Structure formats: C-alpha cells, structure tokens
Amino acid sequence: MALDNYYDILGIAPSASSVDVQKAIAEKRREWTPRTGHPKLETRQLAEQTIRNIAEAETILLDTSKRRDYDQQLAARVVAPELPRTGSTQERDWLQIARDYLVQGNSAQANYAAREATNQQTENPEAWFVRGLSSAQLGAYADAEFELNEAVRLNPNDASYHAELGDLYKSNGLWAKALAQYTRASQLEPSNVYYSAFVGLSEGALGNVEKAHDILKKAFEKLPGDDTIRYFYGLTLQEIITRTWSTYHDGSQSILTENQLNHSKEKLAVIDALKISDIDFRNDVNEIRVNVERAEQVKLWSRDGLGGLVAGEILTVVAMLNFFWIGQGFVVLGLLCLGLAVLWIFLWVRSHRIPGWKWNWKQSSAFVRQTGLQ
Known part of the structure; x- marks a missing residue:
C-alpha cells in the first residue's frame, strides 16, 4: 500500500512543529473545503480526497507516537519506478487518465x-x-x-x-x-x-x-x-x-x-x-x-502635577490650622481652606482618573484626533 507524504500534502517540512502543522492544516482546509461543492467532478473528487488526506495528516502528525512511527516509515520508503504503458497514445483517453491521476493526488x-x-x-x-x-x-x-x-x-x-x-x-x-x-x-x-x-x-x-x-x-x-x-x-x-x-x-x-x-x-x-x-x-x-x-479601563493614567498638588495641600492645611488656632472670625477662613483642599484633590483626580480612550485623546495631536471614527 502506498504511503502518502503528509508533509508534501500540507506544504511543510518534516521538521515542522506541532503549531506549524496546525496552521498548515487550517490553511489547507480553507483552501480545499470550498472545492468539495465544485460543479466539476474531477475537482470535487480531488477536493474530497485532499480533505480526507488532511484529516489523516491531522490524526498522525499531531500525535507524537504516531508521528514518530510515520516518520520512520517515510524514511524507509522506496519509490518504485513507474512501469511503461503499452498501446497507441491516440487510442487512449488521456483526459480521463489525467482526471484519474488528479483524483489520486x-x-x-x-x-x-x-x-x-x-x-x-x-x-x-x-x-x-x-x-x-x-x-x-x-x-x-x-x-x-x-x-x-x-x-x-x-x-x-x-x-x-x-x-x-x-x-x-x-x-x-x-x-x-x-x-x-x-x-x-x-x-x-x-x-x-x-x-x-x-x-x-x-x-x-x-x-x-x-x-x-x-x-x-x-x-x-x-x-x-x-x-x-x-x-x-x-x-x-x-x-x-x-x-x-x-x-x-x-x-x-x-x-x-x-x-x-x-x-x-x-x-x-x-x-x-x-x-x-x-x-x-x-x-x-x-x-x-x-x-x-x-x-x-478607568484609572489614574498619570501622576503629572502630583508634586504641585501635594505642596499646595500642605500650604492649605497649614493655613487652615493657623486660622482655626487663631479662632474667632478666622474660623470661616479655615473652613474655606479645608474646602479648597478637598476641591483641589477632587479636580486633580477627576482630570487624571479617566478612561484610557480619553487619556489617549489628551496625549494626541490635533491631527491624530481628527482621524478615525469621531
């Protein structure tokens, strides 16, 4: 019984990895599956045979033990010479012979x-x-x-x-x-x-x-x-x-x-x-x-300006404590400083904790912003 060369069928080297084998199988199936419904008999038969060969290759080449045995058989194979045929070339149906060979692969x-x-x-x-x-x-x-x-x-x-x-x-x-x-x-x-x-x-x-x-x-x-x-x-x-x-x-x-x-x-x-x-x-x-x-994703995409925020917060808190310590009419100013401290933190977080797309937009030039779906 003839031994099909699955590496030739898939168009890969015998040293191909399992990943390469899987890729080749997928590519060949995409190439040949549409042809199984071909109106031409010989093309349809060739496609059907090729799909069967691909399935056999998948079974053997993706199984380590089976592939090892197959490689040994392939290495030991001796190709017999084609025997000459007799008869006049004019008497033979060469078109049908070509179809038969094509179906055989x-x-x-x-x-x-x-x-x-x-x-x-x-x-x-x-x-x-x-x-x-x-x-x-x-x-x-x-x-x-x-x-x-x-x-x-x-x-x-x-x-x-x-x-x-x-x-x-x-x-x-x-x-x-x-x-x-x-x-x-x-x-x-x-x-x-x-x-x-x-x-x-x-x-x-x-x-x-x-x-x-x-x-x-x-x-x-x-x-x-x-x-x-x-x-x-x-x-x-x-x-x-x-x-x-x-x-x-x-x-x-x-x-x-x-x-x-x-x-x-x-x-x-x-x-x-x-x-x-x-x-x-x-x-x-x-x-x-x-x-x-x-x-x-919504997160803090940058800590830009954090140093200034911290310095401003420290100054504001110090001023607030001083106003509270003085007391009397300065308590209102202390409360105002507290409000400012909270507001600055809120505004900084709001401007930095944003979705990734908005951060990308902020980092891009006006020309880039005009490209793509608006």
Missing part, C-alpha cells in the same frame, strides 16, 4: 496526461482546465495561468473555470485579477455562496473593507456553519474594527473616542460569536481586545 502524472489530452483535443476546454489544475498543483503558476485562460477562452460561460483562475491569482497575491475572475464566476452562478465569498475576500484585500464586510456578512448568513466563510467574515470584522481607530504619524493606531470604543466592542462580540479556533486569528483578536480593554 498524482499531480505530475496528471499533468503529463493532460498535456497529451490537449495535444489530442486542442479545442477541448476540459483538457486545458485539467492541465491548468495539475500545473497549479505542481507550482507551475505561469503554465497554469496560460492553460486556465485557454479553458476560459474556449468556454467563457463556465463559472468553475473563472473560479479556478481566481484561486490561482489569489494564491499569488494578484487580488485585482482574482476579483475579476471571482466576480465573473459569481455572475455566471449567483447561487454559489463560495464564489461571492471570494469576491468579498478579494474586495477586502484591495482595501474595500466596507464592501467586503457586506458581501461576507450575506455569505455567512447563507452558510453560517461553514468554517471557511466564517473565517473570511472574521478577518473582515477585524479590519472593520481597526480601520475606525485613530492613526498616528508612524502608522500605529489607538482608540481616541468613545464611539471608537463602542464600535470595537460591538464588532468584537460578533467575532466571539463566530467561535473561530484558528491560532493566528485568535492571537490577532486578542491584540485588538487588549487595546479595547485598555481604552475602556
């Missing part, structure tokens, strides 16, 4: 067979699609872009071709191109929630956060139990929070108004309700939460 063989298929059927969009899919799996992005564009050229009304091309652009950070392809896929197949979700993700990556939020919120409302869409929605909510904060000259941000604080708390509650378990996501949320809690 053998991207290299799938790519070879798909090349034969495109040679046999130069105007067959499916052949170009499978070839592009296998090239993408091999990391040959330039080849994959050309091949998937050929599939789109030959059949521009297939939403899955556009979506796959969008995935390729997304994986390379070409968000404007990805947006164009996802938008076209969504137009051709409006009922596919994943297509619209990826439109929202692309809008967010391009800085159109409010638009991304609205799109992803609708996608989440349609598929509230989907981990991928919840994750995308959560990312947008994080951006929605921090973009309302005030920005300093060095690019750092802080909460300077009560509206910023309340808005952040409201969106944090929505994020918490999503119950996203991704480690990096939770760390980012916790950083936001620390800033929100600091902005909400």
Whole structure:
C-alpha cells in the first residue's frame, strides 16, 4: 500500500512543529473545503480526497507516537519506478487518465496526461482546465495561468473555470485579477455562496473593507456553519474594527473616542460569536481586545502635577490650622481652606482618573484626533 507524504500534502517540512502543522492544516482546509461543492467532478473528487488526506495528516502528525512511527516509515520508503504503458497514445483517453491521476493526488502524472489530452483535443476546454489544475498543483503558476485562460477562452460561460483562475491569482497575491475572475464566476452562478465569498475576500484585500464586510456578512448568513466563510467574515470584522481607530504619524493606531470604543466592542462580540479556533486569528483578536480593554479601563493614567498638588495641600492645611488656632472670625477662613483642599484633590483626580480612550485623546495631536471614527 502506498504511503502518502503528509508533509508534501500540507506544504511543510518534516521538521515542522506541532503549531506549524496546525496552521498548515487550517490553511489547507480553507483552501480545499470550498472545492468539495465544485460543479466539476474531477475537482470535487480531488477536493474530497485532499480533505480526507488532511484529516489523516491531522490524526498522525499531531500525535507524537504516531508521528514518530510515520516518520520512520517515510524514511524507509522506496519509490518504485513507474512501469511503461503499452498501446497507441491516440487510442487512449488521456483526459480521463489525467482526471484519474488528479483524483489520486498524482499531480505530475496528471499533468503529463493532460498535456497529451490537449495535444489530442486542442479545442477541448476540459483538457486545458485539467492541465491548468495539475500545473497549479505542481507550482507551475505561469503554465497554469496560460492553460486556465485557454479553458476560459474556449468556454467563457463556465463559472468553475473563472473560479479556478481566481484561486490561482489569489494564491499569488494578484487580488485585482482574482476579483475579476471571482466576480465573473459569481455572475455566471449567483447561487454559489463560495464564489461571492471570494469576491468579498478579494474586495477586502484591495482595501474595500466596507464592501467586503457586506458581501461576507450575506455569505455567512447563507452558510453560517461553514468554517471557511466564517473565517473570511472574521478577518473582515477585524479590519472593520481597526480601520475606525485613530492613526498616528508612524502608522500605529489607538482608540481616541468613545464611539471608537463602542464600535470595537460591538464588532468584537460578533467575532466571539463566530467561535473561530484558528491560532493566528485568535492571537490577532486578542491584540485588538487588549487595546479595547485598555481604552475602556478607568484609572489614574498619570501622576503629572502630583508634586504641585501635594505642596499646595500642605500650604492649605497649614493655613487652615493657623486660622482655626487663631479662632474667632478666622474660623470661616479655615473652613474655606479645608474646602479648597478637598476641591483641589477632587479636580486633580477627576482630570487624571479617566478612561484610557480619553487619556489617549489628551496625549494626541490635533491631527491624530481628527482621524478615525469621531
């Protein structure tokens, strides 16, 4: 029985830590889960097989004992040579062979067979699609872009071709191109929630956060139990929070108004309700939460002027005692000094014991105060 290389499947090194394994598993699931509902049989089968492989990798690589045994098996594995096949290349269905290899997870063989298929059927969009899919799996992005564009050229009304091309652009950070392809896929197949979700993700990556939020919120409302869409929605909510904060000259941000604080708390509650378990996501949320809690906290943020207050209090108390000691009409002045002593303490505490957001506001320049949600 063949031994799957889970490290290759997850795209990590055999020396990867458990944390790195968990991150890779989460990323791969987000990448492949949407494809389990793909209209193309071969893509759907590949996605289903990949999800099964990811689950197996999770079971083995996150168990110390199982991982040790697996590593020993992997190190001892000998790859047998591929036996040559007989028969005329013209008699064989290379497209089906490519699909079969793709489902088996053998991207290299799938790519070879798909090349034969495109040679046999130069105007067959499916052949170009499978070839592009296998090239993408091999990391040959330039080849994959050309091949998937050929599939789109030959059949521009297939939403899955556009979506796959969008995935390729997304994986390379070409968000404007990805947006164009996802938008076209969504137009051709409006009922596919994943297509619209990826439109929202692309809008967010391009800085159109409010638009991304609205799109992803609708996608989440349609598929509230989907981990991928919840994750995308959560990312947008994080951006929605921090973009309302005030920005300093060095690019750092802080909460300077009560509206910023309340808005952040409201969106944090929505994020918490999503119950996203991704480690990096939770760390980012916790950083936001620390800033929100600091902005909400009421305490003495500075002892500035405390020395002057103490000196003034001493002088006032001394004067008060002198007036009381003299007596007669000076008692009123003594009481006035007592009142002043209490008033100065009250005013000093009131000006220094404030919410964190108000302290941030007091410490910021007029320019910074004008940024963010007012």
